[in-house]
Protein backbone atom coordinates (compact mmCIF):
# COMPACT_ATOMS: atom_id res chain seq x y z
CA UNK A 1 0.00 0.00 0.00
CA UNK A 2 1.16 3.47 -0.84
CA UNK A 3 -0.41 5.24 2.10
CA UNK A 4 -0.23 5.20 5.86
CA UNK A 5 -2.57 2.38 6.82
CA UNK A 6 -0.34 1.49 9.78
CA UNK A 7 -1.93 4.39 11.65
CA UNK A 8 -5.21 2.47 11.60
CA UNK A 9 -3.95 -0.44 13.67
CA UNK A 10 -1.88 1.36 16.30
CA UNK A 11 -2.20 0.12 19.87
CA UNK A 12 -4.34 2.57 21.86
CA UNK A 13 -1.41 3.90 23.87
CA UNK A 14 0.62 4.79 20.81
CA UNK A 15 -2.43 6.33 19.14
CA UNK A 16 -3.19 8.46 22.18
CA UNK A 17 0.39 9.66 22.36
CA UNK A 18 0.10 10.89 18.77
CA UNK A 19 -3.29 12.45 19.48
CA UNK A 20 -2.00 14.35 22.50
CA UNK A 21 1.01 15.70 20.66
CA UNK A 22 -1.15 16.80 17.72
CA UNK A 23 -3.84 18.23 20.01
CA UNK A 24 -1.36 20.40 21.88
CA UNK A 25 0.07 21.63 18.59
CA UNK A 26 -3.31 22.52 17.06
CA UNK A 27 -4.44 24.33 20.22
CA UNK A 28 -1.27 26.40 20.22
CA UNK A 29 -1.78 27.14 16.55
CA UNK A 30 -5.40 28.30 16.72
CA UNK A 31 -4.68 30.35 19.84
CA UNK A 32 -1.95 32.16 17.98
CA UNK A 33 -3.72 32.64 14.66
CA UNK A 34 -7.53 32.74 15.05
CA UNK A 35 -8.85 35.66 17.14
CA UNK A 36 -12.10 33.78 17.78
CA UNK A 37 -10.33 30.89 19.51
CA UNK A 38 -8.02 33.15 21.49
CA UNK A 39 -11.02 35.07 22.84
CA UNK A 40 -13.00 31.90 23.60
CA UNK A 41 -10.08 30.25 25.41
CA UNK A 42 -9.31 33.42 27.37
CA UNK A 43 -12.94 33.77 28.43
CA UNK A 44 -12.97 30.15 29.61
CA UNK A 45 -9.67 30.66 31.43
CA UNK A 46 -7.82 27.88 29.58
CA UNK A 47 -4.53 28.22 27.83
CA UNK A 48 -3.22 25.66 25.32
CA UNK A 49 -0.42 24.85 27.78
CA UNK A 50 -3.05 23.70 30.35
CA UNK A 51 -3.87 20.70 28.17
CA UNK A 52 -1.54 18.03 29.55
CA UNK A 53 -3.53 14.92 28.71
CA UNK A 54 -6.44 13.99 26.48
CA UNK A 55 -8.98 14.24 29.31
CA UNK A 56 -8.11 17.95 29.60
CA UNK A 57 -9.82 18.50 26.26
CA UNK A 58 -13.11 18.65 28.19
CA UNK A 59 -11.96 22.02 29.60
CA UNK A 60 -11.75 23.60 26.17
CA UNK A 61 -14.88 25.50 24.99
CA UNK A 62 -17.09 24.15 22.22
CA UNK A 63 -17.35 25.64 18.76
CA UNK A 64 -20.81 25.83 17.21
CA UNK A 65 -22.28 26.31 13.77
CA UNK A 66 -23.33 29.80 14.94
CA UNK A 67 -19.68 30.63 15.69
CA UNK A 68 -18.81 29.73 12.11
CA UNK A 69 -21.69 31.85 10.83
CA UNK A 70 -20.56 34.80 12.93
CA UNK A 71 -17.16 34.58 11.29
CA UNK A 72 -18.50 34.18 7.73
CA UNK A 73 -16.88 33.73 5.29
CA UNK A 74 -13.16 33.40 6.14
CA UNK A 75 -12.89 34.56 9.77
CA UNK A 76 -12.06 31.12 11.16
CA UNK A 77 -9.15 30.48 8.77
CA UNK A 78 -5.89 29.86 10.59
CA UNK A 79 -3.60 30.64 7.65
CA UNK A 80 -3.30 33.63 5.30
CA UNK A 81 -5.42 33.36 2.12
CA UNK A 82 -2.15 32.98 0.18
CA UNK A 83 -1.88 29.50 1.62
CA UNK A 84 -5.46 28.48 0.91
CA UNK A 85 -5.74 26.44 -2.27
CA UNK A 86 -9.37 25.27 -2.09
CA UNK A 87 -12.67 26.51 -0.72
CA UNK A 88 -15.78 24.39 -0.09
CA UNK A 89 -19.06 25.16 1.61
CA UNK A 90 -21.87 23.25 3.22
CA UNK A 91 -25.21 23.34 1.48
CA UNK A 92 -26.76 25.61 4.12
CA UNK A 93 -30.49 24.94 3.77
CA UNK A 94 -31.19 28.06 5.79
CA UNK A 95 -29.26 31.27 5.35
CA UNK A 96 -25.62 31.48 4.43
CA UNK A 97 -23.48 28.40 3.87
CA UNK A 98 -20.58 27.46 6.12
CA UNK A 99 -17.32 28.13 4.33
CA UNK A 100 -14.22 25.99 4.79
CA UNK A 101 -10.68 26.25 3.40
CA UNK A 102 -7.80 23.89 2.70
CA UNK A 103 -4.06 24.34 2.31
CA UNK A 104 -2.27 22.08 -0.14
CA UNK A 105 -1.21 19.94 2.82
CA UNK A 106 -4.86 19.72 3.93
CA UNK A 107 -5.78 18.47 0.46
CA UNK A 108 -3.02 15.87 0.73
CA UNK A 109 -4.29 14.74 4.15
CA UNK A 110 -7.87 14.59 2.96
CA UNK A 111 -6.87 12.61 -0.14
CA UNK A 112 -4.96 10.19 2.04
CA UNK A 113 -7.89 9.74 4.42
CA UNK A 114 -10.31 9.31 1.54
CA UNK A 115 -7.97 6.72 -0.01
CA UNK A 116 -8.00 4.92 3.34
CA UNK A 117 -11.81 5.23 3.49
CA UNK A 118 -12.28 3.81 0.00
CA UNK A 119 -9.87 0.98 0.79
CA UNK A 120 -11.78 0.21 3.99
CA UNK A 121 -14.93 0.00 1.89
CA UNK A 122 -13.33 -2.56 -0.40
CA UNK A 123 -11.71 -0.46 -3.15
CA UNK A 124 -8.25 -1.21 -4.55
CA UNK A 125 -6.12 0.36 -7.26
CA UNK A 126 -7.59 -2.13 -9.70
CA UNK A 127 -11.09 -0.71 -9.30
CA UNK A 128 -13.05 1.68 -11.47
CA UNK A 129 -14.95 4.11 -9.24
CA UNK A 130 -18.18 5.62 -10.53
CA UNK A 131 -18.29 8.80 -8.45
CA UNK A 132 -21.82 10.21 -8.51
CA UNK A 133 -21.46 12.56 -5.55
CA UNK A 134 -21.95 16.14 -6.69
CA UNK A 135 -18.82 18.06 -7.74
CA UNK A 136 -18.72 21.68 -6.66
CA UNK A 137 -18.85 23.46 -3.35
CA UNK A 138 -20.21 20.23 -1.82
CA UNK A 139 -17.27 18.17 -0.54
CA UNK A 140 -18.59 14.78 -1.72
CA UNK A 141 -17.51 14.81 -5.36
CA UNK A 142 -13.99 16.22 -5.08
CA UNK A 143 -13.36 14.46 -1.76
CA UNK A 144 -13.96 11.02 -3.24
CA UNK A 145 -12.23 12.02 -6.46
CA UNK A 146 -8.91 12.91 -4.86
CA UNK A 147 -9.08 9.84 -2.61
CA UNK A 148 -9.72 7.56 -5.57
CA UNK A 149 -6.73 8.98 -7.45
CA UNK A 150 -4.56 8.73 -4.33
CA UNK A 151 -5.54 5.09 -4.04
CA UNK A 152 -4.56 4.61 -7.66
CA UNK A 153 -8.03 3.52 -8.76
CA UNK A 154 -9.61 4.82 -11.98
CA UNK A 155 -12.24 7.42 -11.20
CA UNK A 156 -15.18 8.33 -13.41
CA UNK A 157 -16.03 11.92 -12.33
CA UNK A 158 -19.67 11.61 -13.34
CA UNK A 159 -21.09 13.84 -10.54
CA UNK A 160 -24.83 13.80 -9.77
CA UNK A 161 -27.67 14.03 -12.29
CA UNK A 162 -28.21 13.12 -15.93
CA UNK A 163 -29.24 9.75 -14.62
CA UNK A 164 -29.89 7.94 -17.91
CA UNK A 165 -26.45 8.80 -19.15
CA UNK A 166 -25.00 7.47 -15.88
CA UNK A 167 -26.66 4.12 -16.48
CA UNK A 168 -25.28 3.96 -20.02
CA UNK A 169 -21.79 4.69 -18.72
CA UNK A 170 -22.14 2.04 -16.03
CA UNK A 171 -23.12 -0.52 -18.62
CA UNK A 172 -20.33 0.48 -21.03
CA UNK A 173 -17.37 1.29 -18.71
CA UNK A 174 -17.98 -1.49 -16.19
CA UNK A 175 -17.23 0.39 -12.95
CA UNK A 176 -16.75 -1.86 -9.91
CA UNK A 177 -17.35 0.64 -7.09
CA UNK A 178 -20.06 3.28 -6.84
CA UNK A 179 -20.06 6.34 -4.60
CA UNK A 180 -23.15 8.51 -4.13
CA UNK A 181 -25.85 9.28 -1.58
CA UNK A 182 -28.03 6.30 -0.63
CA UNK A 183 -31.10 8.08 -1.99
CA UNK A 184 -29.44 8.63 -5.35
CA UNK A 185 -28.39 4.96 -5.40
CA UNK A 186 -32.06 4.00 -5.22
CA UNK A 187 -32.92 6.44 -7.96
CA UNK A 188 -30.20 4.99 -10.18
CA UNK A 189 -31.59 1.51 -9.57
CA UNK A 190 -35.05 2.66 -10.54
CA UNK A 191 -33.95 4.35 -13.77
CA UNK A 192 -31.86 1.30 -14.69
CA UNK A 193 -35.01 -0.84 -14.51
CA UNK A 194 -36.85 1.64 -16.73
CA UNK A 195 -34.03 1.42 -19.25
CA UNK A 196 -33.99 -2.36 -19.16
CA UNK A 197 -30.54 -2.46 -17.53
CA UNK A 198 -30.14 -5.09 -14.82
CA UNK A 199 -27.68 -4.26 -12.01
CA UNK A 200 -27.01 -7.99 -11.77
CA UNK A 201 -25.39 -7.75 -15.16
CA UNK A 202 -23.14 -4.84 -14.08
CA UNK A 203 -19.74 -5.29 -12.43
CA UNK A 204 -20.29 -3.44 -9.14
CA UNK A 205 -19.01 -5.17 -6.03
CA UNK A 206 -19.34 -2.37 -3.50
CA UNK A 207 -20.92 1.00 -2.93
CA UNK A 208 -19.78 3.62 -0.42
CA UNK A 209 -22.80 5.68 0.47
CA UNK A 210 -23.24 8.64 2.79
CA UNK A 211 -23.91 12.37 3.24
CA UNK A 212 -27.36 11.66 4.70
CA UNK A 213 -28.84 9.32 7.30
CA UNK A 214 -30.00 5.90 6.09
CA UNK A 215 -31.28 2.98 8.04
CA UNK A 216 -30.02 -0.59 8.22
CA UNK A 217 -33.16 -1.66 6.36
CA UNK A 218 -32.32 0.81 3.60
CA UNK A 219 -28.90 -0.83 3.36
CA UNK A 220 -30.51 -4.21 2.65
CA UNK A 221 -32.80 -2.63 0.08
CA UNK A 222 -29.85 -1.00 -1.71
CA UNK A 223 -27.69 -4.13 -1.55
CA UNK A 224 -30.47 -6.11 -3.13
CA UNK A 225 -31.45 -3.61 -5.81
CA UNK A 226 -27.88 -2.75 -6.84
CA UNK A 227 -26.44 -6.21 -6.26
CA UNK A 228 -23.44 -5.05 -4.23
CA UNK A 229 -22.17 -4.58 -0.69
CA UNK A 230 -23.16 -1.22 0.76
CA UNK A 231 -20.93 0.64 3.24
CA UNK A 232 -21.69 3.83 5.14
CA UNK A 233 -19.34 6.82 4.97
CA UNK A 234 -19.69 9.89 7.15
CA UNK A 235 -18.21 13.33 7.18
CA UNK A 236 -19.00 17.01 7.24
CA UNK A 237 -17.50 20.01 5.52
CA UNK A 238 -16.57 21.70 8.79
CA UNK A 239 -14.44 18.75 9.91
CA UNK A 240 -13.04 17.96 6.44
CA UNK A 241 -15.70 16.47 4.14
CA UNK A 242 -16.31 12.77 3.49
CA UNK A 243 -13.79 10.42 5.05
CA UNK A 244 -14.03 11.38 8.71
CA UNK A 245 -15.29 7.86 9.35
CA UNK A 246 -16.24 4.83 7.29
CA UNK A 247 -17.45 1.28 7.65
CA UNK A 248 -15.07 -1.55 6.82
CA UNK A 249 -16.27 -4.15 4.36
CA UNK A 250 -15.26 -6.91 6.77
CA UNK A 251 -17.72 -5.99 9.52
CA UNK A 252 -20.14 -3.39 8.06
CA UNK A 253 -21.01 -2.51 11.59
CA UNK A 254 -20.23 1.02 12.66
CA UNK A 255 -17.88 3.55 11.10
CA UNK A 256 -14.20 3.68 12.07
CA UNK A 257 -13.25 7.25 12.94
CA UNK A 258 -9.80 8.22 11.64
CA UNK A 259 -8.61 8.91 15.14
CA UNK A 260 -5.08 9.82 14.15
CA UNK A 261 -6.64 12.99 12.63
CA UNK A 262 -9.85 13.57 14.59
CA UNK A 263 -10.86 13.17 18.23
CA UNK A 264 -14.55 12.29 18.63
CA UNK A 265 -16.51 12.94 21.82
CA UNK A 266 -20.16 12.33 22.69
CA UNK A 267 -21.89 14.97 24.77
CA UNK A 268 -25.30 15.60 26.24
CA UNK A 269 -26.66 18.17 23.77
CA UNK A 270 -28.53 19.99 26.51
CA UNK A 271 -25.83 20.28 29.17
CA UNK A 272 -22.64 19.91 27.14
CA UNK A 273 -21.41 17.26 29.57
CA UNK A 274 -19.13 14.56 28.08
CA UNK A 275 -20.96 11.24 28.25
CA UNK A 276 -19.41 7.90 29.22
CA UNK A 277 -18.28 5.48 26.52
CA UNK A 278 -21.20 3.85 24.71
CA UNK A 279 -23.79 6.55 25.49
CA UNK A 280 -25.86 8.10 22.75
CA UNK A 281 -25.61 11.86 22.33
CA UNK A 282 -24.27 14.62 20.12
CA UNK A 283 -21.05 13.98 18.29
CA UNK A 284 -18.26 16.54 18.76
CA UNK A 285 -15.02 16.63 16.76
CA UNK A 286 -11.62 18.18 17.19
CA UNK A 287 -9.42 18.16 14.10
CA UNK A 288 -5.79 17.40 14.91
CA UNK A 289 -3.92 18.05 11.68
CA UNK A 290 -5.85 20.52 9.59
CA UNK A 291 -4.02 23.75 8.77
CA UNK A 292 -6.43 26.17 7.07
CA UNK A 293 -9.57 25.42 9.02
CA UNK A 294 -8.92 23.60 12.29
CA UNK A 295 -12.02 22.97 14.39
CA UNK A 296 -11.85 22.62 18.14
CA UNK A 297 -14.64 20.67 19.87
CA UNK A 298 -17.01 21.34 17.00
CA UNK A 299 -20.61 20.41 17.78
CA UNK A 300 -21.87 18.48 14.76
CA UNK A 301 -25.49 18.19 15.98
CA UNK A 302 -25.38 14.59 14.71
CA UNK A 303 -26.67 11.95 17.10
CA UNK A 304 -24.76 8.71 17.57
CA UNK A 305 -22.67 6.67 20.04
CA UNK A 306 -19.11 5.34 20.02
CA UNK A 307 -18.16 1.69 20.15
CA UNK A 308 -14.62 1.02 21.41
CA UNK A 309 -14.79 -2.78 20.94
CA UNK A 310 -12.14 -4.32 18.72
CA UNK A 311 -13.24 -4.92 15.13
CA UNK A 312 -12.68 -8.09 13.11
CA UNK A 313 -10.93 -6.01 10.42
CA UNK A 314 -8.02 -5.31 12.78
CA UNK A 315 -8.43 -1.52 12.85
CA UNK A 316 -8.05 -0.16 16.35
CA UNK A 317 -9.90 3.06 15.64
CA UNK A 318 -13.14 3.51 17.55
CA UNK A 319 -16.35 2.98 15.60
CA UNK A 320 -19.27 5.39 15.64
CA UNK A 321 -22.64 3.80 15.23
CA UNK A 322 -24.63 4.97 12.24
CA UNK A 323 -25.99 8.48 12.67
CA UNK A 324 -29.71 8.37 13.34
CA UNK A 325 -30.19 12.05 12.54
CA UNK A 326 -29.33 15.57 13.54
CA UNK A 327 -30.64 17.31 16.61
CA UNK A 328 -32.27 19.87 14.31
CA UNK A 329 -34.00 17.18 12.19
CA UNK A 330 -35.53 15.53 15.21
CA UNK A 331 -39.30 15.76 15.11
CA UNK A 332 -41.17 16.23 18.32
CA UNK A 333 -44.63 14.92 17.68
CA UNK A 334 -46.92 15.37 20.66
CA UNK A 335 -43.98 15.14 22.99
CA UNK A 336 -42.41 12.07 21.38
CA UNK A 337 -38.99 12.49 19.78
CA UNK A 338 -38.53 10.78 16.46
CA UNK A 339 -35.97 10.87 13.67
CA UNK A 340 -36.96 10.39 10.02
CA UNK A 341 -34.54 7.44 9.81
CA UNK A 342 -36.51 5.64 12.53
CA UNK A 343 -39.70 5.98 10.52
CA UNK A 344 -37.72 4.78 7.52
CA UNK A 345 -36.71 1.59 9.28
CA UNK A 346 -40.33 0.77 10.13
CA UNK A 347 -41.46 1.50 6.56
CA UNK A 348 -38.76 -0.66 5.02
CA UNK A 349 -39.97 -3.67 6.99
CA UNK A 350 -43.28 -3.56 5.11
CA UNK A 351 -43.15 -5.55 1.95
CA UNK A 352 -45.57 -3.61 -0.27
CA UNK A 353 -43.81 -0.33 0.45
CA UNK A 354 -41.15 1.18 -1.83
CA UNK A 355 -38.09 2.97 -0.39
CA UNK A 356 -39.45 6.43 -1.25
CA UNK A 357 -41.15 8.44 1.43
CA UNK A 358 -41.60 11.93 2.77
CA UNK A 359 -42.73 13.25 6.13
CA UNK A 360 -45.05 16.23 6.33
CA UNK A 361 -45.36 18.07 9.62
CA UNK A 362 -48.35 20.35 10.22
CA UNK A 363 -49.85 22.03 13.20
CA UNK A 364 -53.53 21.46 13.84
CA UNK A 365 -54.62 23.67 16.71
CA UNK A 366 -51.95 23.13 19.32
CA UNK A 367 -50.97 19.70 18.13
CA UNK A 368 -48.22 18.66 15.75
CA UNK A 369 -49.44 16.22 13.15
CA UNK A 370 -47.14 13.97 11.18
CA UNK A 371 -48.25 12.61 7.83
CA UNK A 372 -46.18 9.87 6.24
CA UNK A 373 -46.34 9.84 2.45
CA UNK A 374 -45.04 6.61 1.07
CA UNK A 375 -45.02 4.99 -2.32
CA UNK A 376 -46.23 1.50 -3.01
CA UNK A 377 -45.34 -0.59 -6.05
CA UNK A 378 -47.48 -0.56 -9.23
CA UNK A 379 -48.93 -3.90 -8.26
CA UNK A 380 -50.12 -2.84 -4.82
CA UNK A 381 -51.40 0.50 -6.07
CA UNK A 382 -53.80 -1.19 -8.47
CA UNK A 383 -55.44 -3.00 -5.54
CA UNK A 384 -58.87 -2.03 -4.31
CA UNK A 385 -59.25 1.08 -2.19
CA UNK A 386 -60.19 -1.12 0.75
CA UNK A 387 -56.90 -3.01 0.51
CA UNK A 388 -54.93 0.23 0.31
CA UNK A 389 -56.72 1.68 3.31
CA UNK A 390 -55.91 -1.48 5.21
CA UNK A 391 -52.25 -1.03 4.32
CA UNK A 392 -52.29 2.60 5.46
CA UNK A 393 -53.71 1.53 8.78
CA UNK A 394 -51.11 -1.20 9.15
CA UNK A 395 -48.25 1.27 8.53
CA UNK A 396 -49.59 3.78 11.06
CA UNK A 397 -50.07 0.97 13.56
CA UNK A 398 -46.52 -0.33 13.12
CA UNK A 399 -45.09 3.18 13.55
CA UNK A 400 -47.15 3.65 16.69
CA UNK A 401 -46.03 0.29 18.03
CA UNK A 402 -42.30 0.72 17.38
CA UNK A 403 -41.86 4.45 17.92
CA UNK A 404 -44.80 5.47 20.06
CA UNK A 405 -45.98 8.26 17.76
CA UNK A 406 -49.36 8.56 16.12
CA UNK A 407 -49.10 9.41 12.44
CA UNK A 408 -51.37 9.59 9.43
CA UNK A 409 -50.21 7.46 6.52
CA UNK A 410 -50.99 8.26 2.91
CA UNK A 411 -50.02 5.86 0.18
CA UNK A 412 -49.06 7.59 -3.02
CA UNK A 413 -48.61 6.41 -6.56
CA UNK A 414 -45.28 5.03 -7.69
CA UNK A 415 -42.73 7.70 -8.66
CA UNK A 416 -44.64 10.67 -7.28
CA UNK A 417 -42.24 11.60 -4.49
CA UNK A 418 -39.37 13.75 -5.77
CA UNK A 419 -36.18 11.76 -6.43
CA UNK A 420 -32.91 13.20 -5.24
CA UNK A 421 -29.58 13.46 -7.00
CA UNK A 422 -27.88 14.39 -3.75
CA UNK A 423 -29.26 14.59 -0.25
CA UNK A 424 -32.94 13.63 -0.07
CA UNK A 425 -35.40 16.03 1.50
CA UNK A 426 -37.25 13.74 3.87
CA UNK A 427 -39.16 16.29 5.91
CA UNK A 428 -41.45 19.11 4.85
CA UNK A 429 -42.22 21.14 7.91
CA UNK A 430 -45.24 23.34 7.30
CA UNK A 431 -45.01 24.70 10.83
CA UNK A 432 -42.01 26.79 9.77
CA UNK A 433 -43.78 28.50 6.89
Ligand code: DLL
Pocket residue numbers: 089090091133138139140209210211212213214232233234235236237238241242243300302322323324325326
Ligand atom coordinates in the same frame (compact mmCIF):
# COMPACT_ATOMS: atom_id res chain seq x y z
O1 DLL B 1 -22.22 15.47 3.52
C1 DLL B 1 -19.83 15.17 3.47
C2 DLL B 1 -20.00 13.84 2.87
C3 DLL B 1 -19.97 13.70 1.49
C4 DLL B 1 -20.12 12.71 3.67
C5 DLL B 1 -20.07 12.44 0.93
C6 DLL B 1 -20.23 11.46 3.13
C7 DLL B 1 -20.20 11.33 1.75
P1 DLL B 1 -22.00 18.32 4.50
O2 DLL B 1 -22.70 18.65 3.24
O3 DLL B 1 -21.28 19.39 5.22
O4 DLL B 1 -20.91 17.22 4.24
O5 DLL B 1 -23.07 17.66 5.45
C8 DLL B 1 -22.68 17.09 6.67
O6 DLL B 1 -24.48 15.46 6.60
O7 DLL B 1 -23.32 16.68 9.72
C9 DLL B 1 -24.61 14.81 8.84
O8 DLL B 1 -25.73 15.46 9.39
C10 DLL B 1 -24.93 14.41 7.43
N1 DLL B 1 -24.20 13.16 7.08
C11 DLL B 1 -23.06 13.03 6.38
N2 DLL B 1 -22.75 11.71 6.25
C12 DLL B 1 -23.71 11.01 6.89
C13 DLL B 1 -23.94 9.63 7.14
C14 DLL B 1 -21.13 15.94 3.73
N3 DLL B 1 -23.16 8.68 6.65
C15 DLL B 1 -23.86 16.49 7.38
N4 DLL B 1 -25.02 9.31 7.89
C16 DLL B 1 -23.46 15.78 8.66
C17 DLL B 1 -25.85 10.25 8.39
C18 DLL B 1 -24.62 11.94 7.44
N5 DLL B 1 -25.68 11.56 8.19
